[in-house]
Amino acid sequence: MTQESQTAGKVFLVGAGPGDPSLITLRAVDCLRQADAVLYDYLVNPRILEHVRPTAECICLGQHGRTRLWTQDEINSKLIELARQGKTIVRLKGGDPAVFARGAEEGKALADEGILFELVPGITTALAAASYTGVAVTHRELSSAVALVTGQEHGKKDESSLDYEALARFPGTLVIYMGVTSADHWTRRLLEAGKDPETPVVIVRRCSTPNQETIHCRLDEVAGTMALGGLRPPAVVIIGVVADLPGTLSWFESRPLFGQRVMVTRPVSQAQSLVKQLSELGAEVICQPAIEICPPQDWEAVDAILKDLSRFNWLVFSSSNGVRFLLNRLLEIGGDMRDLGGIRLAAIGPGTAEAIQQYHLTVDLQPTEYRAEALAEALGPKVSDQSVLLARASRGREVLAERLSEAGATVEQVVVYQSQDVSTVADAIMERLVAGDVDWVTVTSSAIARSLRALLGDHLATVRLASISPITSEVLRELGMKPTVEAASYTMKGIVDAIVQGSNAGKSG
Numbered sequence: 001m002t003q004e005s006q007t008a009g010k011v012f013l014v015g016a017g018p019g020d021p022s023l024i025t026l027r028a029v030d031c032l033r034q035a036d037a038v039l040y041d042y043l044v045n046p047r048i049l050e051h052v053r054p055t056a057e058c059i060c061l062g063q064h065g066r067t068r069l070w071t072q073d074e075i076n077s078k079l080i081e082l083a084r085q086g087k088t089i090v091r092l093k094g095g096d097p098a099v100f101a102r103g104a105e106e107g108k109a110l111a112d113e114g115i116l117f118e119l120v121p122g123i124t125t126a127l128a129a130a131s132y133t134g135v136a137v138t139h140r141e142l143s144s145a146v147a148l149v150t151g152q153e154h155g156k157k158d159e160s161s162l163d164y165e166a167l168a169r170f171p172g173t174l175v176i177y178m179g180v181t182s183a184d185h186w187t188r189r190l191l192e193a194g195k196d197p198e199t200p201v202v203i204v205r206r207c208s209t210p211n212q213e214t215i216h217c218r219l220d221e222v223a224g225t226m227a228l229g230g231l232r233p234p235a236v237v238i239i240g241v242v243a244d245l246p247g248t249l250s251w252f253e254s255r256p257l258f259g260q261r262v263m264v265t266r267p268v269s270q271a272q273s274l275v276k277q278l279s280e281l282g283a284e285v286i287c288q289p290a291i292e293i294c295p296p297q298d299w300e301a302v303d304a305i306l307k308d309l310s311r312f313n314w315l316v317f318s319s320s321n322g323v324r325f326l327l328n329r330l331l332e333i334g335g336d337m338r339d340l341g342g343i344r345l346a347a348i349g350p351g352t353a354e355a356i357q358q359y360h361l362t363v364d365l366q367p368t369e370y371r372a373e374a375l376a377e378a379l380g381p382k383v384s385d386q387s388v389l390l391a392r393a394s395r396g397r398e399v400l401a402e403r404l405s406e407a408g409a410t411v412e413q414v415v416v417y418q419s420q421d422v423s424t425v426a427d428a429i430m431e432r433l434v435a436g437d438v439d440w441v442t443v444t445s446s447a448i449a450r451s452l453r454a455l456l457g458d459h460l461a462t463v464r465l466a467s468i469s470p471i472t473s474e475v476l477r478e479l480g481m482k483p484t485v486e487a488a489s490y491t492m493k494g495i496v497d498a499i500v501q502g503s504n505a506g507k508s509g
Contacts, residue, residue: 008115009036009087011079013103015096015122016040020208021047022279023128027120031090037082039075040092043234045209048092064233072102076109083115094234096124100150100177124148125236126175129204133214134249135238137173142241145172151179151186151237168193173240180233183223190239195219200244205235210261210284214253216243255282256500262440263429263463265290265448270321274442277496286438288429290451292420293321296394299329305389305414306330309339312412313386316346316379318372318400320355322391323347325416327359337361343389348375351491370490371469376403384408394418395447397471421451433459440499443483444468444492446475453479464502468495 012031017023032038032051040049042063049058059078062069070078075091082089097103097119110117126148130137137146147170153160167174168190179186191197197220205213217225219239225231252258262283264271270293275285296302306329309315317323330339337359345363347353349370353363365382367374379388380403388404390413401411425433432438433456441463443449449472452460464484467473468491473483485502487494 009083009085009089011083011089011091011106011110011115011117012120013091013097013106013117014093014120015101015124016044016048016092016094017123018095018125018128018132018208019043019045019206019212020128021045021050023123023208024048024051025120025122028122031118031120032092034088035090036087038090038092039078040090041094043094044092072105076106079106079110080113080115083110083113093122094125096122099124099126099148125177125204125207125234126238129175129202129207129236129238132208132212132252133202133204133238134251135202135243135245136249137175137238137240137242139242139245142245143172145170147172147174149174149176149186151176151182162189164189164193168195173238173242176237176239178233179237180226180231180235183226183237187219187222191220199239200241202238202243203231203235204238205231207234207236208252210258210279210282212253214250252282255280257503258282260284260439260499260503261286261432261437262442262499263288263438264442265452266442266444267291267293269293274444274492274496277492278499281496281500283440283499286429286432288425289422290448290455291445292422294418294420295325296415296418302326302329302414302416303333305412306333306335306339309389310342311387312343312389314346314379314383314388314409315340315343316375316388316390316400316404317352317356318348318375318390318392318396320352321393321417323352323355323359326391326414329416346375346379348372349490371471372397372400373403376400376407379404379409380407386410388412389414391416393447394420397446419447421447422455425455430459433462436462438463440464440466440484440502442466442468442495442499443472443476444495446472448472449475449479449481453481466495466499466502 014028014031029051035052035056037057038052039059039061041061052058061075079089079091093101095101103119107117126137199219201217201219201222203215215225260283262278263286264274265288266274267289271287278285345356345361346365347356347363353366356363365378367378383404384407386409388409388411390401392413392415394415401413405411443465460481465481467476467483467486473486476483485498487498
């Protein structure tokens with residue numbers, strides 16, 4: 001091993017899978033988390049980059065129709081340059097780096113320079129297409145072999161290395177990669193070589209993503225179908241008798257929110273639960289926070305309260321944020337959960353109660369209806385002549401404090417986190433709103449409702465609004481916006497259920 005290879009960094013040639021960010025491997029995630037730089041193809045799902053450290057440099061290698069695509073020589077040179085700086089680099093590719101992804105070319109370029117590298121497999125599109133369309137590429141009665149074929153050979157070749165006569169006779173399934181723009185050529189060659197023009201075909205575009213398209217046709221119809229539909233890459237074409245099987249296994253496009261585009265407006269730190277629920281039901285989720293959650297400007301008031309907790313009978317939380325900020329601060333200043341030993345705990349709803357339980361604490365009271373009025377009604381008979389501490393945000397309704405005071409409690413409030421409006425929208429998201437490419441916008445609090453009105457204005461008139469509660473709906477109406485659906489239970493699951501019902505109503509209408 002040369003001295004240079006010992007001091008240089010390392011390059012991971014990583015497969016990102018076919019599109020669904022949850023299909024990335026654990027090894028790939030591990031590589032991304034240690035990377036100093038990530039060079040990624042534009043077809044890689046942006047959500048996969050969430051595994052990258054904030055300090056890492058992320059470089060997109062160009063996008064068709066928008067920015068210039070990097071040449072292979074430029075990519076190789078950049079990988080070598082970064083590795084020589086001692087950095088850990090991830091070269092992130094769609095699918096698998098060893099299947100029509102030039103992984104071998106990049107590996108050789110690195111090996112020639114004495115730079116350490118590793119190929120990390122990913123799920124290749126042919127295999128994903130089988131699972132995500134219900135069209136198995138192998139079948140013990142119909143197809144015992146599968147061939148992966150490129151529809152786009154290297155432009156510098158003098159002649160094709162594909163034997164179309166052998167492919168036409170192939171006793172199994174053909175899967176054509178990168179064959180959209182060359183469909184006229186390869187379909188003609190297969191037909192000329194004797195392939196039955198009535199051979200069943202499935203074209204799968206954007207496999208495993210919420211905007212996946214599945215088109216059934218015959219081999220002699222492929223080129224015309226692509227041209228008529230204006231079909232653009234990425235797509236694979238599955239050719240063979242398996243493509244004519246009944247769609248009994250076609251689960252992916254049958255999910256209740258498939259084809260629906262939902263904008264989640266919760267703060268980034270709180271969005272994942274809602275994003276996951278919507279994604280699993282088939283929705284394409286777009287994240288655009290309307291508010292940000294951050295610590296108070298100083299902790300002086302909070303610390304003073306935490307050092308004198310013993311004087312309170314009740315500690316009341318009206319959000320999971322309040323739980324995390326207050327209890328984390330208690331631990332940071334040297335306290336522990338024993339400081340709450342003599343205090344009873346109340347939570348506004350199940351999400352808040354779950355956050356409390358994560359600190360190995362048990363909630364003493366939770367109302368059946370998840371709103372401040374219900375919490376005040378449940379607490380009122382229990383707090384007369386008692387001292388109550390409310391952990392709250394920098395803004396919000398005063399109804400809980402007012403009603404508990406009316407019930408005879410001595411109420412003290414402490415701001416444990418700040419809620420701030422977001423003032424800018426990502427350009428790509430605004431483009432989608434203007435183009436009418438968003439179906440739903442979630443509104444999960446009154447603060448989010450007000451911020452959305454200021455942030456998006458009249459653009460909200462073209463989308464359907466999903467409100468989490470009657471109070472949030474009332475704020476929306478006050479702002480001149482009508483909610484399309486309202487959650488029956490004021491939880492993330494409740495708002496997801498409401499969107500499903502609203503989407504089904506739209507389909508039946």
